[in-house]
Amino acid sequence: MSAAVMLLYLLFSCITSKADEVTNFPISLSSSLTPSINSTWLSHSNEFSFGFYHTPNGYAVCVSFTAYFDRSRTVVWTANTNDPIVPDNVVMLLTEDGLVLKRTDSSETVIKIGNSSRPIGGAAMLNNGNFVLLDYLGIVMWQTFDHPTDCLVPGQFLSPGTQLFSHASETDLRKGMFRLKMQTDGNLVLYDSDSLDVPKDAYYATGTVGKGDNISLNLEIIEDVAFVRVANSSTATGSPLPFGRKWRHFNLPLLLGVSLGTAGLLVSLLVIIYCTRRRRRWHKENRQNIDKLLLKHGSLAPKRYSCKQVKKMTKCFRDKLGQGGFGVVYKGELPDGQLVAVKVLKETHDNADEFINEVASxxxxxxxxxxxxxxxxxxxxxxxxxxEYMPNKSLDKFIYKSCSLEWKKLYEVAVGVARGLEYLHRGCNTRIVHFDIKPQNILLDKDFCPKISDFGLSKLCMKKHSVISMLGTRGTVGYIAPEVFSRNFGVVSHKSDVYSCGIMLLHMVESKYVEKGSSGSSETCNLDRVYEHVLVQREREDDLMSEDEEESARRMLMLGFWCIQTFPMERPTMSKVVEMLEGKLQSIEIPPRPFLLSSPLQQISSFISCNSSTCTNWDSDSHPTPCSSLVGSRDTTQLQGWCQ
Structure with missing residues (x-):
């Protein structure tokens, strides 16, 4: 950026200039222009013209430059940039009051260009691109150089308090999105057109504040050859002379090279401006969404904490409880002594929607x-x-091996999860589809009461609208319903949560069989075998189970298979699942064999492996991380922004 500033500094030297002396009146009083006939007044060199400029939207009054190598016209000044387009049926007259545009059919004045305290005696389009209005003595009373619009031409300067505005587009001459202002404090600053002249709204500045109120921006080219100030390297000591002591001429190829370099620099600057503005807009929209959420829920809205308060309640993120795809969970304590679990989300823009979604849900x-x-x-x-803090952590710690639950408690957990999902689907004013039901997202309090958590992927929809419009796939591999992967299986709806719940029920039962089975071989992991022998032939899978345990297991298996039916319309609602869990086993019909059941369970869902010494915590990408490695560890990359 320092190199860019130096290049701009060399190209736009802070020097002053004055307009060409005018000794005659090339354009006399009563001279006129029309859009179609004698539409412009030319300079003596024929390089600049003043008059009507044709755009795709109509005619505008402009000063334009005609390049000698392709005879194209480039606009360097535009009248009335707020609304530059004038009617086709107008005539522009040079009067003692200035330039006046009137309609030919009604003599109505459209606009007036140039205000003067003395009568105007004539006008001139000068060779340097300056259009001037003069009194009868030839003194300049008004000039376009004093009112720059979108660019500077050689010899023109941007005086303190004046500014340049970009055009809306190459063909739209109205004011655009950006402005470059020469401030009275000596600082040259690039702003958004709608922003205030305050430092926080600046995209670029030369940093020359306090250099005086007589600083101006000027690009000077003498004899259509460019001059820049360079250091004198011929001194005896080898140190350069003061800046600007010597002038050197540059040829046309070098000028073109500098121009292309400047154009590339400006493009890069515009990209930076765009990215910065987009980021600010993103932060603004995020704040607005949060404010709307708090206002909507009023006193029932969750409390808003500052980063400092979060750091304090977690003791600077000391105790790590677990880690998932969206962030890390830490143990914390509120000022009143209540224990809490704090989920710190990754510092990316991508999870902003998930955050707002979870808070809103x-x-x-x-x-x-x-x-x-x-x-x-x-x-x-x-x-x-x-x-709220869940001392028994998540369900996946208790459905495998050494951390297993008793059949009765496991069954109660299944009923609680089903009731929670039923509430999300039917009990809320707005239906909530979770889209990430799995053992890791089922938390257990001190009494092993299950609580559904992690609503980052959830979707809201009205109760009467069961079909959800969704792009892409969301959820955890192994628990995602077929229709979420491919719409060929059906529409996405609350039945997608039913499928995930069914997979989880099968996991819960399967874990008990693995625990009590003698071999623990892959045969016990085959859903085809479980479906055929346990449900269809009603064989006992474990002789050590009591009659009540066997009934609970069979009920959970039957409901699990009902919930994982391939097509959504064949699955029960969560209300029906709760009813069947709490009803009689004999009232539950044997479910049809799911269409996608011809592969082992580990091909349908992602197993959570355990052994006697360590339990594993799986993230949303199904990669295991030993729980022992999470306790007391700190992800410094994750917390870099929080601990500064």
Whole structure:
């Protein structure tokens, strides 16, 4: 950027200039122009013209430059940039009051160009691109150089307090999105057109504040050859003379090279401006969404915490509880002593929608089987969610091997999850589809009451609209319903959660069989075998199970197979699942064999492997991380922005 500033400094030297002396009146009073006939007044060199310029939208009054190598016209000044287009039926007259545009059919004045305290005696289009109005003594009373629009021409300067505005486009001569202002404090600053002249709204500045109120921006070219100030390298000591001591001429190829370099620099600058503006707009929209959420829920909205408060409640993120695809969960404590779990989301722009989605979704819920959101934090890219603390962590720690639950408690957990999903689908004012039901997202409190958590992928829809419009696939591999992968299986709806719940029920039962089975071989992991021998032939899978345990297992298996039916219309609703879980086993019919059941369970879902010494925590990409490695560890990359 320093090189860019130096190049601009060399090209746009802060020097002053004056207009060409005018000794005669090339354009006399009563001279006129029309859009179609004698539409311009030319300079003596024929390089500049003043008059009507044709655009795709109509005619505008402009000063334009005619390049000698292709005879094209380039606009360097535009009258009335707020609304530059004039009617076709106008005539422009040079009067003592200045230039006046009137309609030919009604003599109505359209616009007036040039205000003067003395009568105008004539006008001239000068060779340097300056159009001037003169009194009868030949003194310049008004000139376009004093009112720059989108560019500077050789000899013109941007005086303190004046500014350049970009055009809306190459063919639209109205004011565009950006402006370059020569401030009275000596600083040259690039702003958004609609912004205020305050430092926080500046995209680029020369940093010359305090250099005086007589600083101006000027590009000077003498004899259509470019001059830049260079250091004198011929001194005896080898040190350069003061800047501007010597002038050197540059030929046309070098001039073109400098021009192309400047154009590339400006393109890069515009890209930076665009990215910066987009990022600011993103932050603004994010703040607005949060404010709307808080305003909508009023006193029932979750509390908003600052980054400093989050760091304090987690003791600077000391105790790590787990890690998932969207962030890391830490143990914390509120000032009143209440324990909390703080999920710190990754510092990227991509998860902003997931964050707003989760806050909005949970703010709509109030159920014993839905995790309670106590508060959140949102400061620029740093975001966190504060939940009630679940001392028994997640269900995946208790359905395998050494951490297993008793059949009765496991069955109660299944009923609680089903009730929570039923509430999301039917009990809320707005239906919520979770899209990520799995054991890792089922938290257990001190009494092993299950609570559904992690609403980052959820979708909201009205109750009467069961079909959800969704681009892409969301969820965890192994728990995603077939229709989410491919619409050939059906439409995406709340039945997609039913499929995920069914896979989880089968996992819960399968884990008990693996625990009590003697071999623990892959045969017990085959859904075809479980379906055929346990459900169809009603064989006992384990002789050590009591009659009540066998009934609970068979009920969960039957409901699991009902829930994972390939086509959504064949699956029950969560209300029906709750009814069958709490009803009699004899009332449940044997489900049809799912169409996608011809592969082992580990090909349908992602197993969570355990052994006696360590339990593994799986993220949303199904990559295991030993739980022992998470305790007391800190992800410094994740927390880099929080701990500064």
């Amino acid at each position: 949970i703010s709509r819920t109030s159920h014993v089987n839905i995790v309670n959101l106590l508060g959140f934090c949102s400061e620029k890219k740093r975001r966190a969610l504060v939940y």
